[in-house]
Amino acid sequence: MPTATPDAISLSSSARPRKVAILGGGISALTTAFELTSQPGWEQSLDITLYQMGWRLGGKCATARGEHMRIEEHGIHGFLGSYYNALPVMRRCYEALGRTPGQQPLATFDEAFKPESFVLMWEYIDGKMSRWPFTSPRNALIPGDPASMAKLQSVAHWVTATADVLDALLDHHAHAYADLGLVKSAQWALGRTLVKGVVALLKSESVALHGVESALWKALDAAWNWVRDAAETLVKDNTELRRLLIVAEFLLAILRGCIKDEVATKGFDPLDEENFSDWLIRHGASVMVASSPMALNTVNLSYQYPKGDTARTALMGAGCYLHWTLRSFAYAGAFAWLFEAGTGETVIAPLYEVLRKRGVKFEFFHKVESLTLSADQSQVDAVHFAVQATLKDKHHPYEPLIEVKGLPAWPGQPRFEQLEQGDALRDGRVDLESYWSGWQPVAQRTLRAGVDFDQLVFAISIGAVPYLCRELLDAKPQWRTMVDKVTTVQTQTMQLWMNRSTTELGWDIPFQNPTDTVIGATYLNPLDGQVDFTHLLKWEDWPQDSAPKALWYFSGAMAEYEAPPPFTDTDYPTRAHARVQAQCVQYLQASMGPLLPLATTNVVSPPGDPMGLDFSLLRTDPAHPGVGVQRFNQQFWRANIDPTESYVTSPPGSTQARLKAWGSGFANLTLAGDWIYTGLNVGSVEGAVMGGRLASFAVAGYPALADITGYPASQGRA
Missing domain, CATH: 3.50.50.60 (FAD/NAD(P)-binding domain)
Structure with a gap:
């Protein structure tokens, strides 16, 4: 014991x-x-x-x-819908807190956490960054509810839920692109039948989640072959269908790997000597799919770059990767649950x-x-x-x-x-x-x-x-x-308070759900993650006549530019702070065009830079506003360099x-x-x-x- x-x-x-x-x-x-x-x-x-x-x-x-x-x-x-322990703990915490609904803010779990299903991923195509919006289907499970969470406790459910997500996405796209004629073909109908057959088998109580001679494996194999064939014959120049088939190939590779490596009985740990990308490719994913935003979401979200250096290949144990990714698709209610305040x-x-x-x-x-x-x-x-x-x-x-x-x-x-x-x-x-x-x-x-x-x-x-x-x-x-x-990496973050709304800055993608906001992933490094947290402004205290209209957070790994010095080197935090400041300014000067196209200098005060942020959009003190990049000095940025702040990674071994x-x-x-x-x-x-x-x-x-x-x-x- x-x-x-x-x-x-x-x-x-x-x-x-x-x-x-x-x-x-x-x-x-x-x-x-x-x-x-x-x-x-x-x-x-x-x-x-x-x-x-x-x-x-x-x-x-x-x-x-x-x-x-x-x-x-x-x-x-924020919490993912797959935080099977954190969500119930917080529901129990709010029950014990005993705030009075209607009299105190954020009195209940349901007031404090809101569902979020939208993720904006990015592809680099034809020499430019291309937006890849992705909305996960929602389900009826309630985060933190004991009955709902009980359904999420087995690997078998995680595997089935992943197949369910694929099935729902194919159904959604079948309706969305019916007018193109592509999804009415006999080949498309075959694919729908094959995937639905996989889902039906996974929901069967008698199905075994192992064995390459099983009916489940044969059904997966047939669906896999269909995806590969469809990628060559159906897609042609249709970006949306190409992306859909990348998602299908990625999810089917995960499911095939779960069956072949007998994860349901042997667990995830035996896979952790292998890197995640090698594992995906070993189970049939193409290099294109293994390096796609869909596959890289997990490693980017968890900063899996050696010494925080995004110029190096990400390293993550395949078992850790698979465990996290499977759970990400087996969520309670929604893909994520964002905090209503800080x-x-x-x-x-x-x-x-x-x-x-x-x-x-x-x-x-x-x-x-x-x-x-x-x-x-x-x-x-x-x-x-x-x-x-x-x-x-x-x-x-x-x-x-x-x-x-x-x-x-x-x-x-x-x-x-x-x-x-x-x-x-x-x-x-x-x-x-x-x-x-x-x-x-x-x-x-x-x-x-x-x-x-x-x-x-x-x-x-x-x-x-x-x-x-x-x-x-x-x-x-x-x-x-x-x-x-068990290595760690330093990270960096910045927050921008803007004097124009996100829509006025160029955001034009409609959301399928009223509570959704922008969660960005796989964008340009080093600050490859972004979230529109404008809803937090109501909990801040700005002068009414100069209050910001949008609030954006950015975060990413920070390469180890210098080894942490002795604690007697008290100038180290100042150097790190200045380094992050410089990186953030350079990042904003080089990357805002694709993300917020109406926020560039060429749009706000033409002629000018078509990619860089027009820094006049940053909310600053009206009495001392600053000029150009000087306005960044009144934003917030942070170098997470202390030993207790470094992010814990999951490399192979x-x-x-x-x-x-x-x-x-x-x-x-x-x-x-x-x-x-x-x-x-x-x-x-x-x-x-x-x-x-x-x-x-x-x-x-x-x-x-x-x-x-x-x-x-x-x-x-x-």
Whole structure:
């Protein structure tokens, strides 16, 4: 059984509540605490304290409020409909939050999360970027609803749902292009019959999802051959049908691979020594399809480029790729569920408020410096903190939240008025979240095993492990293997507030669903992802006469231009910040024409650049507007360079190097995060939530492993 079993850590056998110290304040840490406190009577058995550096929670999902209360994120965030663990956790969180509908904003899960089905992909054709709009069909499943989520728990369902999506897309296009005559041919009718036959077989309870001699394999093979033939005879010069057949070939290659590699019985892990593209091609996908936007969506969304360098070929374990991609098509309700406010307001603050109400204690301004081991190296003996700031009022906890338009929100800096060092931190513009801040701790604090904690949950991202866990790395070779193979990349993001609406900037693609917005993928690197988040403006506080009319987010990997220097090099954040600023300006000068064609200089003030953004469209302070590219200085951009901010990747060979929540090798240490072994093994909020739920199981036996969707039953033991 796991190192820390429910029997070993009984919730009722000890004379006093067991002290659980959670290190880190990201999604995984918060989920661990949420699950531990979801058990009736937990407070008689556990004493939980969460320790966090700086003044806010959220980790990579932390949100700040800047000037005019504008929302400033670490990146682009939302939930996919395939977040089978995150969606139910948030529904339960909103139920526990107890806000009053009609009197408080975002009072319920359904008010806080809205369905989204549109994705704008891009192809490079005939020397230019070409738009590829894609709308996923919706279904009747309800995210977070137990009955709906129960239907999504098996690989068999994921495979069937993927075939269902293909079937629905073919039906939609049959109606959309009936007037072309192409879809009325006997060949098209044959294809529809073949695909519907595959779907019918997959929905049969007796079908076996393995074996190349099975009826299912033969049906897939026939559909596969039809797609290949149709690509040569039906498409001709029709771009839409060509793209449809690319989608069909991609999805059928995935289904064929699932059957041939017996994923339903053998799982995804055995595939992770192979790169995703090699796996796709091995199962029949053409190089064109393997390099298409449809196939690259997964690797681009999850930044799977070595050292963040998009000039290099993406690397992602085939099992991780397949698991993520299959689930992406087996969604609850819609392809994605976007937040109605910022991540901090929609996800992090509600979790914090629920945990505070339940009795979890929070110690802000506690930066972990090291973990040290007992003499026999069997357990963690101590955790050493640098205390970054102390409270003026020793009798009351730090209150981190502010209120913006009725919503609890996270400020962009500490609430200085509560801190003894508030003036010095404000005047020095100290970033307490940066490892390179140069700020000297005001005190040291040490937690001792058996005195200050009985169980330790390490929920800090893996990028910080080499700095904080040196003794652990030396004591256990598997820790060093994990750090070497589970790699991370730096990322970058920018946000633009525009003084014209998205339609006025040239957006002309109609949406099939009223809640859809623009989610862009596979566009120009390095900021290849974009989302129109104009709906968030209502939660900001702009002067009425100069309020922006559109809000766009951009995000992407950031190549490792220089290796992270020693933390004594306090100029490093400034250099990284300037580098991202320069890259963003160059990106806007080179890429806006295809994305927002009415936003270029040649349109706004001709004659001029037909590709570059006219920077007069950026909302700036009317009293100090700036000229040309200077106006970018009043937007928001971020270099995510700190060890805890780096994105966790899934290269081939990394899965078996991941440690399990209960597999630290130290008796009193549990692990949590999207970097541990979760079964999904892809950096994401879903992976972080799974990591937190697994940590809760390791500590208290709850939730049951069978209830953590996507975690393989075969991995229940160490």
